[in-house]
Amino acid sequence: MLQYRTDEWKHRAVWGNADAIDWGAKGTTQRAHRGALPEAGKWVRLEFEASVVGLKPGDKVAGIAFTQFGGRVGWDQAGATGRLDPANDPTQSLAAWTRRHEGKDPGELPGPIREIFRSTAATNRTPAQVAALRAHYLARESAATRPRFAELLAEGESIRKRRGELEASVPSSFVWRDLDKPRDSFVMQRGAYDRPGEKVTRGVPAAFPPLRAGGTPNRLDLARWLVSDEHPLTARVAANRYWQQFFGTGLVKTADDFGSQGQPPSHPELLDWLAVQYRAGGWDTKALVRLMVTSHAYRQDSRVTPALLERDPENRWLARGPRFRLEAEQIRDNALSVSGLLDRRMGGRGVKTYQPPNIWEPV
Incomplete structure (x- = not known):
């Protein structure tokens, strides 16, 4: 007799005399007769459908027992075989895999993926976190895609290794200090x-x-000269550039030409004052920007009346707030920041910027 336990022992298959062990109702799934005893002295495979003993899809088998009446029997590799519903199989379903680790601290996962599960609820995850979980699942967990990703990852690692060796082979030089005797x-x-x-x-x-x-x-002498009190032009040019960035037009309209061929400032005293504030404040750009964007001139309404537009079409007298578009680089960085894609790391090799797919196809 072979018995299976779910909530209790009531699933039995019997070979030989079905009355020898009278457990369960004879002729039911509690004592299902499966035929005569196998031939003695030989290994025989005994198998039957789970439904014969009343096991249904979704039942959890909690135990297996072998029972015999007299004689000697050798049992080997008894069990139950079946398949998981793909929707509940973590190797076939991203949702099932996610549910398996939700709210836990799964030590077998990489650090960043583990941290997402440990500290962030599913309803609070950013698009970047959701994408990271999906990428890890496809590359490391999914039975359908893991083999192909393993090949690609191995190939990528080989390429990175060769690239590193190539870069290491390129000779480089560094400027440690100025020569005692400069070259002519x-x-x-x-x-x-x-x-x-x-x-x-x-x-x-x-x-x-x-x-x-x-x-x-x-070069150090040149840097000190540029920011010295005897050289006010650097602070004036910088202040005018920042003003142009926020107001659309600089106090000196020709920001690239502060010389005799450029236009004079619309507010010379204001430009002088901003330059002095910038320099006296230790060249604190953040403070200068805050000063400009919190000013009454910047915070004015940008709407304009026909009479005012006729008198001052370019808003040189700052009678209204600025009305202009962000620069392309600012729009790009803003979009990357709010989407969680902005990489704030400094230095390193150049990177390819985000671009629409197939943008270079016509080229």
């Missing part, structure tokens, strides 16, 4: 690198204040 520099005739002309030395145009006296001028 020349004006190249007609821009040809192999036709040096007049020898030149380090310095700034004569129209500007000179670099500090003594020693050999270097």
Whole structure:
């Protein structure tokens, strides 16, 4: 007799004399007769459909028991075979796999995936987190896609290794310090690198204040000169650029030309004051931006009357708020930020920006 237990022992199959062990009602799933005893001295495979002993899809088998009446019997590899409903199989269903780990701390999963399950409820996950779970499932868990992803991941790892070896083989050099004796520099005739002309030395145009006296001028001297009190142009140009970014037009309309051929500032005292504030504040760009965007001029209504538009079509006198579009780079960064795709890491190799699919097909 072979018995299966669900909530209790009531599923039995019997070979030989069905009356020898009188457990369960004879002729029912509690004592289903399956034929004569097998031939003695040989291994025989005994099998039957689960329905014969009353087991239904979804039943959980809690135990298996072998019972015999007299004699000697050897049992081996008894059990029950079946298949999972694909909707409930974690290797075939992303939803089933997600339910299996929901609210837990599954140590067998990678750190970022484990953290999503541990700390974020399904209803609160961002699109980026949902995409990360799906990508991991397809690559590591799904029975249908895991083999192909394993091949691709192995191939990708091989390519990265070869790429790293190639990059490591490229010689590189670093600028550690300035040479004690600078190399000579020349004006190249007609821009040809192999036709040096007049020898030149380090310095700034004569129209500007000179670099500090003594020693050999270097890049640090130039940087200090640009932000020195004797050189107000840097702060004025920077303040005008930031004003242009937020108001659409700079106080000096020709932001690329502060010289005699450029336009004079619409508000010279304001430009001077902003430049002094910027420099005196330790070149704090965030403070300068906050000063501009919290000003009355910036926070005005951008609506305009016909009379005012006729008198000041370009809003040079700041009688209304600015009305202009964000720059393309600002729109892109804003979209990446709100979608969770903005990578804030600094440095490293260049990356390919997000672009519509097949954008280069016509090229």
